Amino acid sequence: xxxxxxxxxxxxxxxxxxxxxxxxxxxxxxxxxxxxxxxxxxxxxxxxxxxxxxxxxxxxxxxxxxxxxxxxxxxxxxxxxxxxxxxxxxxxxxxxxxxxxxxxxxxxxxxxxxxxx
Numbered sequence: 001x002x003x004x005x006x007x008x009x010x011x012x013x014x015x016x017x018x019x020x021x022x023x024x025x026x027x028x029x030x031x032x033x034x035x036x037x038x039x040x041x042x043x044x045x046x047x048x049x050x051x052x053x054x055x056x057x058x059x060x061x062x063x064x065x066x067x068x069x070x071x072x073x074x075x076x077x078x079x080x081x082x083x084x085x086x087x088x089x090x091x092x093x094x095x096x097x098x099x100x101x102x103x104x105x106x107x108x109x110x111x112x113x114x115x116x117x
Contacts, residue, residue: 005111009095012061016088019068023077023084030085037089044106052101059090059100 020030040058044051057063064086071080093099099111107114 006095009091012091013088013095016084016091019084020081020088023081025077025081029081030088033081033085034089034092037086041106048105049103051106052103055106056100058086059093061087061090064090 017030037058040055041051043054064083067083067086068080069083071077071083094111097109097111097114099109099114102108102110
């Protein structure tokens, strides 16, 4: 099942690339911005509860899709770009097994435990 989930996330990452290609931005913006959503990890400098909340906000695909749709609806390509980057980054993270975080530990995710046990 893990392989099927990783393939599904790969398909979503490819969808993000396709959606990006529909925008009028130079191709290099995508790789330049793809790691920016990890700024959500800064919340862990305060504590794990806030860290999990900020991380999850930046890695929630529903929020990303809402931002993409708002960008299209409002004719604001930069807003669509933000949503596409958030969506694509989340798919990429989940391909590698990094899921949404629980408040008790950075290593405890909705996809299971990550890191050394």
